[in-house]
Amino acid sequence: MRVSKMGMKSVKLSNLDEMYPAQDILIQTSQVKQYGSGVYAYDNIPLKVQDNIEEIIKKHFNRADYIETQMPLIQQQELWLRSGRYDKYVEEGVMMTSETDKGTYCLAPTAEEAITAFVENRVTSHKQLPVGYYQIGPKFRNEIRNRGYLLRGKEFLMFDLYSFDKDEQSMMDSYNKIRETYFKAFNEIGLDIVAVAADNGSMGGKNSEEIMALSPIGEDTILYDKETNQGLNVEVLEKENAEEYLKETYNIDDVKKLKEEKACELGHIFALGTKYSESMGINFIDAENNSKPFYMGCYGIGVSRVLGLIYENNVIKENDKVVGFSIPVSVAPYHLYIISNDAKKEVAEDIYSKFLDRDVDVVIDDVKGSIGEKIRNAKILGIPYIAIMGNNTEDGFVEVERTKDGAKTTMRIEELIETFERMKKEKKDIDF
Secondary structure (H helix, E strand, O other), rough: OOOOHHOOOOOOOOOOOOOOOOOOHHHOOEEEEEEOOOOOEEHHHHHHHHHHHHHHHHHHHOOOOOEOOOOOOOHHHHHEEEEEEHHHHHOOOOEOOOEOOOOEEEEOOHHHHHHHHHHOOOOOOOOOOEEEEEEEEEEOOOOOOOOOHOOOOOOOEEEEEEEEEEEHHHHHHHHHHHHHHHHHHHHHHHEEEEEEEEOOHHHOOEEEEEEEEEEOOEEEEEEEEOOOOOOEEHHHHHOHHHHHHHHHHHOOOOOOOEEEEEEEEEEEEEEEEEEHHHHHEEEEEEEOOOOOEEEEEEEEHHHHHHHHHHOOOOOEEEOOOOEEEEOOOOOOOOEEEEEOHHHHHHHHHHHHHHHHHHHOOOOOOOOOOOOOHHHHHHHOOOOEEEEEEEOOOOEEEEEEOOOOOOEEEEEEEEHHHHHHHHHHOOOOOOOO
């Protein structure tokens, strides 16, 4: 990709949001366009980062034998009346609705109702169980507090998975399998997560854990056990028989040893039981030929939240001042940013063409400006590596800088191309 085609706004970063500097950079440089509170458009790079996050999530859940589907974004009022949740969501002002001559519709804030109806007459026998369906798509919630830019929007991209089982034990087996898959996916994305014991709230059910990442920008304060990587939301302490619940469910026998930490919620997992299948009257036939309600679980990841935290967790500072970010190689759409002075412009163009011939997407800074200005742009765009050809660079060589820590090395041009062709396949940093 050519910088000249991007239309990126070149600005001197100033007065960055102290809490969310990375996302403020995205706004100031027009990489993210804010249309109103909680409503955003993405330019090429943040969009492709989000796409890569999505692909990693899909890969791990496909490997775990869950099936991708797509539920409607516009849903009839009747569907929500059937589960008994319509009035509550409307009264709380969370769900956006529209009156039409064909009836009342809502923009989906979640998909328990839609997926339960989807399974009706599709999964009818215990022989088909367990089964799980997931989707990744937009959700709409009338969030009153839109703090944190992408971390809390009115429209957001969400992964949501729904499991269907024959009994409680099978439901918990699915719960634990999906929980484990979360850790695998987030490990590849580049975020360390904690499963935080939480209250089920209006969702109901047996077990509930918030999927959080420890972060100084987190809105939540959790109690955290570093040895077990188990977290606890303080609201759980208010439950009846809290000590018994924590010991039985999470093997936490001494709350005092837990340490307070700031954390950012990225997802939530629930073992729901039969709440939705019973309320909507959707059953299967068991081994004794009896009609039984499904045991369900629901599992969500705020994909756009993950995007926001990826940026915030990977800021670059110079002299204690945030100057950009370095997107992890695992999710970066472009691994290399090519910079040259005017004298070596043709060499840079030749390297760029060779990368394109090998189907390796890189960025070339083809706009007028000094080497220093172009390095600044590379960091603002979050590209993890920079290839620099300046006055002091020997012919046939490039200087390569890793933006996250400033480490540098020199490579022959042929080595550069081979290295980043390999990086595209392996998604691993270079050892300098």
